[in-house]
Amino acid sequence: MPEAILKMEHITKEFPGVKALADVTIEAYKGEILSIVGENGAGKSTLMKILSGSYPHDTYEGRILTGGKEVRFLSTGQSEEAGIAMIYQELNMHLDLNVAENLFLGRWKQFGKMIDWKQLYQKAEEYLKMVDLKVDPREILRNLNTSRQQLISIARALSHRPKILVLDEPTASLTLAESEKLFAIMHQLKEQGYTCILISHKLDEVFEYSDRIIVMRDGMVINSHEKAQFDQSVIIAEMVGRKMGNLYPKETVPIGETVLRVEGFSVPHPQNAKKRIVEDISFEVHQGEILGIGGLVGAGRSELVDAVFGKTAKQSGRLYMNNREIRINTPADAIANGIALVTEDRKADGFVGGMSIQNNITLASLKEIGRYGMINASLEEKAARKYFEELKVKANHLNVRVNTLSGGNQQKVVLSKWLMRHPKVLILDEPTRGIDVGTKYEIYKIMVGLAKQGIGIVMISSELPELISMSDRIIVLANGRLTGELNGRNATQEKIMELATVGTVI
Ligand SMILES: Nc1ncnc2c1ncn2[C@@H]1O[C@H](COP(=O)(O)OP(=O)(O)OP(=O)(O)O)[C@@H](O)[C@H]1O
Ligand SMILES: [Mg+2]
Structure with a gap:
């Protein structure tokens, strides 16, 4: 020794x-x-x-x-x-x-x-x-x-x-x-x-x-x-604490109509006004579909979805929800149109750490739990408890402050907040980053459950096994451009990496 x-x-x-x-x-x-x-x-x-x-x-x-x-x-x-x-x-x-x-x-x-x-x-x-x-x-x-x-x-x-x-x-x-x-x-x-x-x-x-x-x-x-x-x-x-046969509980869900179509999105580079960080990207997601977005860190994936969500300004591009053009300039517009975004940095803009689980879950749905402009405490608790239980948040009670929860449980609170809004499209940016295998499994289960309800899911992921196992279809970005599309069933790590490194030197 x-x-x-x-x-x-x-x-x-x-x-x-x-x-x-x-x-x-x-x-x-x-x-x-x-x-x-x-x-x-x-x-x-x-x-x-x-x-x-x-x-x-x-x-x-x-x-x-x-x-x-x-x-x-x-x-x-x-x-x-x-x-x-x-x-x-x-x-x-x-x-x-x-x-x-x-x-x-x-x-x-x-x-x-x-x-x-x-x-x-x-x-x-x-x-x-x-x-x-x-x-x-x-x-x-x-x-x-x-x-x-x-x-x-x-x-x-x-x-x-x-x-x-x-x-x-x-x-x-x-x-x-x-x-x-x-x-x-x-x-x-x-x-x-x-x-x-x-x-x-x-x-x-x-x-x-x-x-x-x-x-x-x-x-x-x-x-x-x-x-x-x-x-x-x-x-x-x-x-x-138990045997896990399968790490990815993907199920085949019937894929329906196009729910969201993104057309010709370009986003200016935040530090260099002459450059674009996202260049003319178009894609669509269908009801019940999990669309994966692959690419290297810095390829422009987060910038693309942030602009779709109205979090940052785009240079050009159109959005269609159920074939009707919608205009999104702010996150509030996106939310009103049935789009939810779980960001990559849940600490910065996913939850309010000092607030309770309950307050965080209901944060984006205050209208639902209020009467005459006042929050109804028992309605709020009931609504929050539903998701707290469905998503199996590990905490003693609803009043626990979110910053004392582990990463996986914080992510479940963020998901609950958005699910309470009943979105048509749920965008997840690196949803399992820093999350353990058991909780990852639970989050995948939640995603499959939502797909079954007809929600269109867009998932950015840098973990190739996750991207391949959970997506029905994968689009890949490199240097702000769309470099290819793969069917979830025949995607491999090599094919994704090949598309992710088009035109880049590593
Ligand atoms: N400052 C704190 N106040 C109260 N509880 C805390 C605090 N920090 C950690 N805990 C609790 O202590 C336990 C251990 O947390 P810890 O952060 O060490 O876990 P971890 O193994 O690092 O998890 P992760 O993989 O999510 O980083 C958890 O139940 C957590 O909620
Ligand atoms: Mg830790």
Whole structure:
């Protein structure tokens, strides 16, 4: 056995009404890539926040040892000093600062009393090289896409020269090529004796790159598996607590009339008025159909659906609902015409975190639950409860605040909100990002149920197995253009990737 560089022993952590961790003991070894897998709410992030000092020493039970010695972190700074670096699930970057400022946030001192900017930018370049990212360190973060921001947060973590690097869902918003780059970096670090702890719902990458997998469920460690004995179905069964024969519950649903037709949509580029991020795209979705939209991150898929929904302005394009032209300039217009959009970033515009499940579900349907301009509390509860139960939101009651729910359950609340509006077309942008296998299955079930009711579903997905297994038809975008259409039945990962990379250099 190699030496344990880290031990977390008998860790128990409670939040009001929730035991997030119950007597968890884990070890990590020098030079390994250790993955921790488990359903949403299993306690993975909580365990890592204890390690990072986000939850200080006196807020949990149990102890942490690094290199055999007990450590008691009272702040994230202390954990960083001890050689532990975190890349968080939610990006915590300052969007209005530039790249270099983000990299060295809180560590200005090393550049002198009067900050030596030249040196700062030079150092920044050095760290950007470590993640193989070619951006100007003077660029404001907001102007970069999410995947670049993510790579910068990784560079920032590396700049602390950590012994242990913790990555909580680092690839959620990365393209395949970027993820591979990240894993190549992790592999190099491992060779140099660093330890990487990875948390990911993308089981493919977990199985491919880990040396060991720890499975957690309901705040407990269920098992630890060495690479030689990885068995996907055993590990999934341990995660969800039951055997899962099929991960994709797709059913054949009769496909009806065209419900929404999008014609000639073009969208201006947000940063460059001369360019277009979506170029003359047309497609249609039928009743009962699940239309998949494939493509690389940055291909213009979200920009297309955001413009259809009236969230952003289009340059040109027409929309037809049941063959009648409709005009959409704002999301309110889209909603009034029976279109719902579950965005990729549910935290930013899917729900109001500080509000209860009930208030969130009814947020877009206040008219239905009101009388004479006043909200009728019992009508509201009844309406919200219907979806809460149908979609099996995991929470003790309807008054739980949404920001304390796990990602999968937050997504169910967002879905409930839109279902309450009885949409004709439901657009889902990366609906299962960051969501565990068991809950993914439930979300797919919900999608199939809606298709059966005749709703037309449009699903953007970067997870190829999901796209292929759940779609009746797939259109693929590359560089803002439609590059092809595939029938769900004969689509393959290779065919989609081929269409997704038309005219791009990777
Ligand atoms: N700040 C908090 N207040 C109250 N409850 C919390 C808080 N943070 C987490 N929880 C609860 O603790 C449990 C563990 O959550 P945690 O975020 O650690 O899960 P996770 O395994 O990281 O899930 P995911 O895969 O969705 O990221 C969940 O039941 C969650 O609702
Ligand atoms: Mg988490």
